Amino acid sequence: MRGSLVPLLITVGVFLAGTLACSLEFPHFASTLVLGDTLTDNAFLGVVAVGMTFVIISGGIDLSVGSVIAFTCVFLALAIQRHHVSPWLAFPAILAITAGYGAGMGALIHYFRIPPFITTLAGMFLARGLCFVLTTDSIPISHPLYQHLYLYAIDLPGRGKLSVIAMIMLAVVAVGMVIAHRTRFGANVYAMGGNRVSAEMMGVPVARTTIMIYMLSSGLAGLAGIVFSFYTSAGSSLAATGVELDTIAAVVIGGTLLSGGQGYVIGTFVGVLIQGLIQTYITFDGTLSSWWTKIAVGILLFGFIALQRGLAILSARGTRAVAA
């Protein structure tokens, strides 16, 4: 997949250039402290973006992840705080629930031929609505596990710390990379994104793969919800609104083709880091409104989508040249 490496390299280039520019402007920027904080602040985004990468590579989209994160937070707050369920029971329970939710959406997409956009849009409304059915309050979580989590952070050289949720995110990225490139399921995801009909004719189990893709995405949204609840120590129905769009942006900036078939999990990780970088820059600057994050992300998205089109056209020409 040499041709598809170009967007990934550009993503990495953008990230490095951005980091360099920020370091020149702010002397303390390039430190493990900033790195550790960026990873921690964007841990939930990184986790859910790995799932989204698989969905988009397969040619689909999952709009439900933000609501699933909120639902997870509310569920955990209620279970742990109100009903005193052990987190070690609540975590597997919510992961099973969210994975099942995704499997259901995947089944609808495959068996009823409902476009992923519509199915997951319905899933988004449903999960968000369920949050409000459970509670309309914002419930703080004060379980000891939540209060002492910072104790388990690993010290980085310098003043930085690698928090538990940052470690979870890095682990998810690593596992995601292995799944994408070293398993038959991963190959099938790329195959479906390349050409669904061909994939089916070549023997790819399309039904099972579709269901597993959305199961993975929702399950990781559930995990991202757990991470988010650690991060905020609360469960609120209004949490993580619009996160699905940030996630899609991270995946696309990471070099994954929106039309499917091409992309890298590591690219998505860099895409998340770029978003974190922009936020950090705005924090350092101190005078800019935080909405500049959105503007910068928007400009980057435009740039990357234009780039993808350009590369597609170039590679089409290249093919003709090879053929000629």
Place this chain on the structure above:
Amino acid sequence: MQVPERKPLLSIEGLTKTYPGVRALDAVDLHLYAGEVHALLGENGAGKSTLIKVLTGLTGRDSGRFVLDGQEISPANVIQATALGIGTVYQEVNLLGNMSVADNLFLGRQPMRLGFVDKRRMRQQAAQIVAKYGLKIDVAAPLGQLSVAVQQIIAIARAVDLSARVLILDEPTASLDTQEVALLFDVMRQLRERGMAIVFVTHFLDQVYAISDRITVLRNGRRVAERLTRELPRIDLVQMMLGHELSETALHRHKPENEAGETLVRFEKYGKRRYMAPFDLSVRRGEIVGVAGLLGSGRTETAKLVFGIERAETGSGRGLVSIDGKPTHIRSPREAIRRGFGYCPEERKTEGIVGSLSVRENIILALQARRGWLRRMPRRQTDEIAARYIRMLDIRTPDAERAIQFLSGGNQQKALLARWLVTEPRFLILDEPTRGIDVGAHAEIIRLIERLCADGLSLLVISSELDEITAYADRVVILRDRAHVAELSGSDVTTSKIMTTIAA
């Protein structure tokens, strides 16, 4: 015809398949022998693609049986057919351009190590397979970056590696150039040596004689013949495909002396790489030029180039157009229409009529388009135009507001003709004007064509009905293998002369 000591590897017996209203296959037999290339030939609607679809389990059958190596089989889908040893490579390569060559060869059966795909071993094995076919390519490269010919060979390699014994190649050479065809033929010969039975579907007669050992000809869902290639002269093959006898008498209308009309349009060195070899074509005022050739010989391609749907290559004396002796250019259908051209395509349903619009709206479509949507024609005027042409061409419709999809094929065709006639064209291209029309309407359309010509219109008519072409054309251009090979005029315009030229 039979070689008694050999038994076929795969025999198809009495295969029948009906679609609503059409008998696509009617008791067709086919015998495939190991170590042979078997060409499957036939014109449009002969049943080739239906046969392949049934054999590979893409669609069901009404009756008939398949016997593979003495065992009766009935594959229910492509995957089962593959498992039974019947591999298919389609014209549109059905592989994954976004994935590497190695991924494409091993998708679904990757070598595994400790539960993970062993990429190194997969690449090694892929490199070995690719080397066997004489390809020097990087197996880690995305398939989409390789030429179509190489992709075809990779598709063949995958099918063969999945232990195929029968390989079906559905028009594999349609978009290949000469060198690529040679490469593909090397692979086919190599597989034939290894005892593979190969079904080869193509429209190119030269290729049939270059590679095949046996030929089956289908026409209108029936098997016309199964012969050894070396025992079937080319002219007989063409006759079988077209369903004509050489002895048939010509009905050529010998046009009176007004033949010497001035040249209206002239195309010089008009062509496009991988699409159509450059040709010269000129049409005089009031002249009907027929275009004849087998399916896939470049008939519709000629029309699309002339009408600007496909852009001809220009530069260094190529791709010149002149109208009334003045040089001009035609780079899009819009320009063609502005220069007074009209085109009735072969695929009426998909490229011609707008089914849910009324007869009136379909008739005024081209005229309105030429005026531009801002200058909408008054309703009264469109009513008048529609009424006039419905009367003139005798379009049978209860009224002008009926949706055109409810009309019969012949009446749809006449409405399409009307669409172009209202724009008062000087040059009209008709692609298979009588296809799918019942016999009575046939004659009417032909009379209409002759009348238009008498009114001074110039026509380029593409038809696979040789009787028709000889009946109305002043000249006939003969196509073969995407090139104009000859032009017949005067008393040479006979069905037998056309057929011998096609076969030459």
